[in-house]
Amino acid sequence: MPLILPIGYLVALKRKEEKWYFERFGFILFNKKPEKTIWIHCASVGEVLSVKSLIEKIKKEMPDYDIALSTVTATGKDVATKNLNADFIFLLPLENYFAIKYLTSYLNTKYFLIIDTELWPNLIFAAQKNAKLILVNGRLSERSYPKYKLFKPIFKKLLNSFEHIFAKSKTDAERLADILDNKDKISDIGNIKVVNIESPKSNFDLNGKxxxxxxxxxxxxxxxxxxxxxxxxxxxxxxxxxxxxxxxxxxxxxxxxxxxxxxxxxxxxxxxxxxxxxxxxxxxxxxxxxxxxxxxxxxxxxxxxxxxxxxxxxxxxxxxxxxxxxxxxxxxxxxxxxxxxxxxxxxxxxxxxxxxxxxxxxxxxxxxxxAEKPINEIVNFLKNENTDSNTI
CATH class of the missing domain: 3.40.50.2000 (Glycogen Phosphorylase B;)
Incomplete structure (x- = not known):
C-alpha cells in the first residue's frame, strides 16, 4: 500500500483524476449519514447509464432508502454525477475488504446490487457482512464460461454469496446455474441496458454527411x-x-x-x-x-x-x-x-x-x-425482501 499510493497518485495526476484518487482507498467524505441505503456498484460508463431507470424506480417505490452508487472508473463517476439521481456517488475502494466493510456499516447498506458479473472477492465477502448481495444483469460469455468451469469451486463460492441473481438472458441463466449447481436463486429477466427510451435530443454541431x-x-x-x-x-x-x-x-x-x-x-x-x-x-x-x-x-x-x-x-x-x-x-x-x-x-x-x-x-x-420488465422485477424483489425483513 505505501508503494501503490504515491505511484498511483502520479498516474491519476497525469490523467487529471487526482481529485477523487483517495476514494479508491476508502477515504470518502459524505454530506450526511443516511438511515439506510441501497448500494449499486457499476464498473464504468455503460453500467452507470444502464441503472438510470432502476434508480428512478427505487426512488419512487422505496423512498425511505438513500441510493449509494460506486464506480471503478473516474469517468464513470463523472457521468453518474451528471446523469443520475443518486444520494452518494464515489469511487469503489477496489478489493479493500476493510474499507468496504466499514462503508456498508456506515451507510447502513441493506441491499448491495452489483451490475454485470463483477466478481471481486474482497468486495463480495466484505459487503455480505452487512448487506444482502444481488447480482443484476448477470452474464457469463461463451469465452468466459470454460474458465469459470475450470475454477468452479472458487466461482461457485462467490456466486453463492448472492441472495439472488438476475441474469440478462436465458443462456446466461443456464451457465450461471451450472456453475452454482442451483437454479432456484437465478431469474432470467432480460437486459437492463435496454430500458431507457427517451426522445432523441442533440445540440451537436457538425456539418455535412x-x-x-x-x-x-x-x-x-x-x-x-x-x-x-x-x-x-x-x-x-x-x-x-x-x-x-x-x-x-x-x-x-x-x-x-x-x-x-x-x-x-x-x-x-x-x-x-x-x-x-x-x-x-x-x-x-x-x-x-x-x-x-x-x-x-x-x-x-x-x-x-x-x-x-x-x-x-x-x-x-x-x-x-x-x-x-x-x-x-x-x-x-x-x-x-x-x-x-x-x-x-x-x-x-x-x-x-x-x-x-x-x-x-x-x-x-x-x-x-x-423495457420495464427487468426493472419492475428487481424492484419488486427488493420490496418483498424489505417486507420480509420488517416482519422478522
Whole structure:
C-alpha cells in the first residue's frame, strides 16, 4: 500500500483524476449519514447509464432508502454525477475488504446490487457482512464460461454469496446455474441496458454527411480506414470514437497518414475527426448518416446498439454480438442491423441510400413493451425482501 499510493497518485495526476484518487482507498467524505441505503456498484460508463431507470424506480417505490452508487472508473463517476439521481456517488475502494466493510456499516447498506458479473472477492465477502448481495444483469460469455468451469469451486463460492441473481438472458441463466449447481436463486429477466427510451435530443454541431464509427477496438480502426479510403468522396466526415480514450493518439496516427485528421476537442471540420472525450455518442448518433458500432469485428462481443437505433439509424456491426444478443436479435427482426463480414459488406452498407424494410416504429413499440420488465422485477424483489425483513 505505501508503494501503490504515491505511484498511483502520479498516474491519476497525469490523467487529471487526482481529485477523487483517495476514494479508491476508502477515504470518502459524505454530506450526511443516511438511515439506510441501497448500494449499486457499476464498473464504468455503460453500467452507470444502464441503472438510470432502476434508480428512478427505487426512488419512487422505496423512498425511505438513500441510493449509494460506486464506480471503478473516474469517468464513470463523472457521468453518474451528471446523469443520475443518486444520494452518494464515489469511487469503489477496489478489493479493500476493510474499507468496504466499514462503508456498508456506515451507510447502513441493506441491499448491495452489483451490475454485470463483477466478481471481486474482497468486495463480495466484505459487503455480505452487512448487506444482502444481488447480482443484476448477470452474464457469463461463451469465452468466459470454460474458465469459470475450470475454477468452479472458487466461482461457485462467490456466486453463492448472492441472495439472488438476475441474469440478462436465458443462456446466461443456464451457465450461471451450472456453475452454482442451483437454479432456484437465478431469474432470467432480460437486459437492463435496454430500458431507457427517451426522445432523441442533440445540440451537436457538425456539418455535412457523416460516417460514425463508434466504440472501436484495436484492429477495427485499420479496417475502417481501408474502407474509408474507397468511399471518402461520399462523406464529408468520418467521425471515429475509440472505445478506450487512452488509444486516441494511436488511432490519430492511423488516420493522419491518409487523411487530414483532428481531435474533436479542437473544433476543426477535418475529413477525419477522432473523438477524445466521453459522453457525446448520443449527439453523434443523432447527426450521423451511417453508423458502425465496434467490438463486433474484433471478437470483444459487441457494444450496445440501442442508442443508435432509437435515433432511427440502421446500424452496421460485425458478427460478434454475443454480449448484446437480445437487442441484436430484436433489431434483426425489424431489419435494423447490417452484419458486416468483409470490406465488400461494409462498402455495400455505406453505398445503400435507403433500407426499405427497416421498421423503426415496430422496433420501438416492442422495445417499449419489454423495457420495464427487468426493472419492475428487481424492484419488486427488493420490496418483498424489505417486507420480509420488517416482519422478522
Amino acid at each position: 457523416i460516417f460514425l464509427a463508434a466504440s472501436t477496438h484495436q484492429g477495427e480502426e485499420t479496417f475502417i480506414k481501408d474502407i474509408f479510403e474507397k468511399v471518402s468522396d461520399k462523406f464529408d466526415h468520418l467521425v471515429l470514437a475509440p472505445r478506450h480514450l487512452n488509444r486516441v493518439e494511436e488511432v490519430f496516427t492511423i488516420f493522419s497518414e491518409s487523411f487530414e485528421t483532428s481531435l474533436l476537442s479542437e473544433g476543426r471540420q477535418t475529413k477525419v475527426i477522432i473523438v477524445d472525450s466521453f459522453g457525446i455518442l448520443k449527439n453523434l448518433y443523432s447527426c450521423a448518416e451511417k453508423v458502425f458500432v465496434g467490438g463486433s469485428i474484433t471478437n470483444v462481443g459487441g457494444h450496445n446498439i440501442y442508442e443508435a437505433l432509437i435515433f432511427k439509424k440502421v446500424v452496421a456491426v460485425g458478427k460478434h454480438m454475443q454480449n448484446f444478443t437480445e437487442i441484436f436479435e430484436l433489431a434483426q427482426k425489424y431489419n435494423l442491423v447490417f452484419t458486416v463480414e468483409s470490406e465488400a459488406n461494409m462498402i455495400q452498407y455505406l453505398n445503400t441510400e435507403k433500407f426499405e424494410n427497416a421498421d423503426f416504429e415496430g422496433f420501438i413499440a416492442e422495445a417499449k413493451a419489454i
